[in-house]
Structure formats: structure tokens, C-alpha cells
Amino acid sequence: MWDIKSLKKAFNLNKLYKKYNIKYFKGKLGDVVFNVYTQEKNDIPSIAYENTHKKRNGDYSADINFNAECNWNGENICKTLLHEMIHYYHYVLLGRGTILEHGILFRLTQLRLLICHGIYVPIYGGKTVKIKKEV
Numbered sequence: 001m002w003d004i005k006s007l008k009k010a011f012n013l014n015k016l017y018k019k020y021n022i023k024y025f026k027g028k029l030g031d032v033v034f035n036v037y038t039q040e041k042n043d044i045p046s047i048a049y050e051n052t053h054k055k056r057n058g059d060y061s062a063d064i065n066f067n068a069e070c071n072w073n074g075e076n077i078c079k080t081l082l083h084e085m086i087h088y089y090h091y092v093l094l095g096r097g098t099i100l101e102h103g104i105l106f107r108l109t110q111l112r113l114l115i116c117h118g119i120y121v122p123i124y125g126g127k128t129v130k131i132k133k134e135v
Contacts, residue, residue, distance in 0.1 A: 002068045004036045011077045017064075020082060024113060025089050030060035032088075036068040050084040052091040062088045082121045086110065 013034050021029045047070050052062040064084045086109050090098050102123045113119050
């Protein structure tokens with residue numbers, strides 16, 4: 001099981017976030033706080049989520065949380081981070097969240113990243129990340 005310190009160290013999340021923010025989102029995203037979570041037994045399976053809010057000074061900040069029980073590797077952590085950054089980007093563009101999280105706006109940004117940068121960001125990352133099963 002991951003804790004936030006080991007996850008950040010293993011994948012250099014802060015550096016990766018800054019790189020992606022500049023390269024894919026023109027530096028428009030604000031601060032980010034990374035954390036991990038574990039799911040309750042009856043929760044719908046998820047591998048990560050973001051929670052974005054506007055600060056009093058008008059800047060934006062987001063919490064990006066990764067499931068501590070996932071088998072993270074370099075590829076799936078990058079794609080999952082980008083997935084959550086797309087949600088953050090839409091919040092910054094619109095000043096609020098979108099009704100359909102993985103609707104047309106998400107798919108247009110997904111297509112832009114594929115065409116302009118050659119990177120595919122899955123809509124549902126669960127296919128590339130398996131949650132560890134306790135034995």
C-alpha cells in the first residue's frame with residue numbers, strides 16, 4: 001500500500017505536475033496538493049480523483065488524490081495524473097466543474113493531447129491500473 005511520501009518520491013509527482021502543466025496546459029493550472037486515499041468496501045472502484053477550488057485571491061488550487069491500493073507504475077501514474085489535470089483545466093477554464101465529467105469537453109481535450117502531443121489519456125484509467133487484492 002502506498003503512502004503519499006513514497007508515491008511522490010517514486011514518481012516525482014511535483015516535478016511531473018509542473019512539466020505537464022507547462023507542456024500540455026500552458027501553465028494555466030494553479031497549485032496542487034497530492035494525497036492518497038483508501039476506498040471503503042462498498043465504494044465504487046476508483047483510482048484517483050481531483051477536487052478543485054478557487055482561492056480568495058482568485059487563483060485556483062486542486063487536491064489530486066491517488067488510490068493507495070493501486071499497483072502504480074510510471075506509465076499509469078502519468079496517464080492518471082494527466083486525466084485529473086484535464087478535470088482541473090476545465091474547472092479553471094469555466095470557473096466551475098462540468099456536469100458531464102467525461103463528456104464532450106473532456107473528449108475534446110483528450111483529442112487535442114492525442115493530435116498535438118501524441119499522448120493518449122484514457123477516460124477511465126481503471127483498465128491500466130489494477131487495485132491490489134488482499135490475500
